[in-house]
Amino acid sequence: MLLKEISMTTVAFIGLGIMGGPMAGHLVNAGFDVVGYNRSQPKIDELVAAGGKGASSIADAVREADVVAVMVPDSPDVREVLAGEGGVFDNAKPGTLIIDFSSIRPDVTTELAAQAIQRGFRLLDAPVSGGEAGAKNAALSIMVGGDKSDFDAAADVFNAVGKTVVLVGPNGAGQTVKAANQLIVAGNIQLLAEAVAFVEAYGVDTEAALKVLGGGLAGSKVLDQKGANMLGRSFPPGFRIELHHKDLGIVTAAAREAGVVIPLGAVVAQLMASAVANGDGGLDHSALLRGVLRLSGQNPDSPSDSAS
Amino acid sequence: MLLKEISMTTVAFIGLGIMGGPMAGHLVNAGFDVVGYNRSQPKIDELVAAGGKGASSIADAVREADVVAVMVPDSPDVREVLAGEGGVFDNAKPGTLIIDFSSIRPDVTTELAAQAIQRGFRLLDAPVSGGEAGAKNAALSIMVGGDKSDFDAAADVFNAVGKTVVLVGPNGAGQTVKAANQLIVAGNIQLLAEAVAFVEAYGVDTEAALKVLGGGLAGSKVLDQKGANMLGRSFPPGFRIELHHKDLGIVTAAAREAGVVIPLGAVVAQLMASAVANGDGGLDHSALLRGVLRLSGQNPDSPSDSAS
Numbered sequence: 066m067l068l069k070e071i072s073m074t075t076v077a078f079i080g081l082g083i084m085g086g087p088m089a090g091h092l093v094n095a096g097f098d099v100v101g102y103n104r105s106q107p108k109i110d111e112l113v114a115a116g117g118k119g120a121s122s123i124a125d126a127v128r129e130a131d132v133v134a135v136m137v138p139d140s141p142d143v144r145e146v147l148a149g150e151g152g153v154f155d156n157a158k159p160g161t162l163i164i165d166f167s168s169i170r171p172d173v174t175t176e177l178a179a180q181a182i183q184r185g186f187r188l189l190d191a192p193v194s195g196g197e198a199g200a201k202n203a204a205l206s207i208m209v210g211g212d213k214s215d216f217d218a219a220a221d222v223f224n225a226v227g228k229t230v231v232l233v234g235p236n237g238a239g240q241t242v243k244a245a246n247q248l249i250v251a252g253n254i255q256l257l258a259e260a261v262a263f264v265e266a267y268g269v270d271t272e273a274a275l276k277v278l279g280g281g282l283a284g285s286k287v288l289d290q291k292g293a294n295m296l297g298r299s300f301p302p303g304f305r306i307e308l309h310h311k312d313l314g315i316v317t318a319a320a321r322e323a324g325v326v327i328p329l330g331a332v333v334a335q336l337m338a339s340a341v342a343n344g345d346g347g348l349d350h351s352a353l354l355r356g357v358l359r360l361s362g363q364n365p366d367s368p369s370d371s372a373s
Numbered sequence: 374m375l376l377k378e379i380s381m382t383t384v385a386f387i388g389l390g391i392m393g394g395p396m397a398g399h400l401v402n403a404g405f406d407v408v409g410y411n412r413s414q415p416k417i418d419e420l421v422a423a424g425g426k427g428a429s430s431i432a433d434a435v436r437e438a439d440v441v442a443v444m445v446p447d448s449p450d451v452r453e454v455l456a457g458e459g460g461v462f463d464n465a466k467p468g469t470l471i472i473d474f475s476s477i478r479p480d481v482t483t484e485l486a487a488q489a490i491q492r493g494f495r496l497l498d499a500p501v502s503g504g505e506a507g508a509k510n511a512a513l514s515i516m517v518g519g520d521k522s523d524f525d526a527a528a529d530v531f532n533a534v535g536k537t538v539v540l541v542g543p544n545g546a547g548q549t550v551k552a553a554n555q556l557i558v559a560g561n562i563q564l565l566a567e568a569v570a571f572v573e574a575y576g577v578d579t580e581a582a583l584k585v586l587g588g589g590l591a592g593s594k595v596l597d598q599k600g601a602n603m604l605g606r607s608f609p610p611g612f613r614i615e616l617h618h619k620d621l622g623i624v625t626a627a628a629r630e631a632g633v634v635i636p637l638g639a640v641v642a643q644l645m646a647s648a649v650a651n652g653d654g655g656l657d658h659s660a661l662l663r664g665v666l667r668l669s670g671q672n673p674d675s676p677s678d679s680a681s
Contacts, residue, residue, distance in 0.1 A: 171575065194589030206589035208582070229588030234577040241575040242582045245568035249561075249591040252637065256560035259635040260553035263624070266631035267479065267549040269542040274516070274550045280537030281502030281514035283557040285593035316571070323574035326668035327567040328640050329560065336636060360634040 075100060076222065077130035079123060079146050079153070080167070081108035084193070085136035087200040088166070088226045090115045092134075095225035102126040124156040132222060133163045139311060140169040147177055159185040164219055166207075168192040168247075170315050171240040172322070174210070178236035187215045190236055192243035193227065194250075196304050204228040208246070210239035244319055247312035251333045251350065253287040258354035261295045262361060265369055271296055291351040298368055303349030310337045310346065383408060384530065385438035387431055387454050387461070388475070389416035392501070393444035395508040396474070396534045398423045400442075403533035410434040432464040440530060441471045447619060448477040455485055467493040472527055474515075476500040476555075478623050479548040480630070482518070486544035495523045498544055500551035501535065502558075504612050512536040516554070518547035552627055555620035559641045559658065561595040566662035569603045570669060573677055579604055599659040606676055611657030618645045618654065 078089040081103040089112050093099045099117040103109050109119040120126035123146060127133050133153050135146055143165055147153045153163060163186055174190045181188040189211035199205040207227040209216055216232045223230040233242045264274045275292045278284070294300055313334040320327045336356050343359065345352050355365035386397040389411040397420050401407045407425040411417050417427040428434035431454060435441050441461050443454055451473055455461045461471060471494055473482065482498045489496040497519035507513040513535040517524055524540045531538040541550045572582045583600045586592070602608055621642040628635045644664050651667065653660050663673035
């Protein structure tokens with residue numbers, strides 16, 4: 066019932082970047098009345114060309130919305146969009162369901178969710194995994210924190226943009242699981258990079274090695290999707306190291322707060338920080354290989370022997 | 374031609390344990406004349422019951438063999454079987470193809486391969502991944518080092534026991550890739566353990582969390598196959614920590630030898646050593662979770678909150 070109610074009404078979409086842009090487009094295609102807002106106008110024009118509407122401010126976008134979707138880079142951005150002057154809390158209708166797709170600090174999410182409820186709104190934290198390809202193909206994994214009734218009410222929105230959509234707990238739980246996701250992904254990339262540098266040093270056919278590694282217990286999405294970047298020493302983003310660095314700050318702080326000791330998480334956070342410090346922040350996170358090469362006294366800009 | 378020649382002739386199989394036993398059985402089923410030897414008699418009896426033959430010594434097993442397969446625990450065992458008194462080198466026919474499925478030090482493999490060639494034999498290192506289940510289901514990944522002609526000649530043997538069989542380089546390369554495999558697997562397990570302890574501490578629905586993590590870039594064979602052990606705090610082997618500890622000794626030594634720096638590999642080797650030191654050596658390697666719990670001041674013997 067709630068499902069149908071929402072699917073025939075208006076979604077405000079705040080943040081039409083690499084992820085938010087395609088997601089808003091999928092909502093248009095699913096039959097939602099989508100009103101988009103973005104700081105830069107060209108992204109709004111793209112949404113309008115795809116059948117959506119444009120707004121000149123957050124206030125304009127959310128005033129008539131039944132659902133407000135947010136996809137912005139970091140905790141301060143979400144805080145500004147929701148609780149800032151001229152933001153969602155000041156301008157949305159009572160009862161509006163806010164879905165925050167951004168990846169931010171779990172404690173900021175729980176704080177903003179409490180404010181939202183106090184002011185008569187409903188909020189789900191719904192960070193995603195799957196990257197630009199997942200956003201474009203409506204194949205995102207979405208880890209949702211909040212009330213079951215709100216999760217059920219948002220089903221049509223989630224199904225329009227995601228493939229694996231799971232309610233993992235109360236508000237903040239979505240962000241906690243996303244933090245765990247970023248921990249695993251960063252570590253799996255670093256381990257693959259160490260393995261690649263190791264087998265290359267022994268003159269192994271690295272492409273053949275990755276094939277057989279992928280067939281055994283070492284197999285992973287990271288190996289499937291990031292191995293070729295490493296062999297080719299080519300790291301176009303993808304997911305940028307500077308963003309993953311931000312996320313590892315979230316997970317190490319949240320783990321410390323909870324008294325959970327994460328030795329590999331701590332080390333890979335340092336290695337990600339080193340990648341930023343060495344000017345690799347704009348590269349795909351598979352460029353962690355460059356750090357392994359630097360540590361091993363090799364020139365990260367040289368092509369691999371196995372590729373030459 | 375060589376293929377057929379071998380497939381109609383005799384395979385000696387030395388080491389009929391958890392892995393070697395089922396592998397020898399698959400060779401019987403594939404039509405090979407299999408003569409098995411094991412230090413303990415019951416394993417030999419099992420092979421005989423399955424249609425193979427038993428031998429009372431390595432010498433008896435290999436004397437008439439065209440192929441000698443070896444599957445024993447560690448580098449000294451392989452050295453003893455091949456180069457020891459009464460071993461393969463002293464008793465096999467000239468030209469015999471030796472296939473070492475064991476996981477041992479790459480430098481020991483290259484040394485033994487050189488000896489084998491000098492004494493008129495051919496040798497492939499062919500360590501496997503996929504564990505007991507892979508051995509039972511003839512679904513092993515096999516990473517092979519050696520000559521292409523020997524690899525081709527052994528195709529029927531490999532296809533009888535494995536699913537992903539790849540020649541990765543000259544002698545030793547198979548062991549090098551297996552070492553990389555063990556590095557990745559150990560690290561992926563430790564990262565999953567850190568992630569599980571982290572999300573449990575925040576009261577997240579851990580089973581739901583693993584489902585959504587598996588759908589995104591954090592997805593891996595380790596997550597699929599080891600997550601349930603961690604949630605249930607149940608760690609029956611599987612692959613024992615004490616064996617993985619041995620393998621991480623191989624990979625850290627070989628990386629040091631090659632001048633490749635592997636920070637996560639080094640840390641997870643220490644954590645695996647700690648698991649052995651804490652008496653967990655006989656548990657499955659997914660029991661690395663117990664180390665994360667100990668580090669975090671939790672009782673590793675308590676059931677998880679999310680499971681209760």
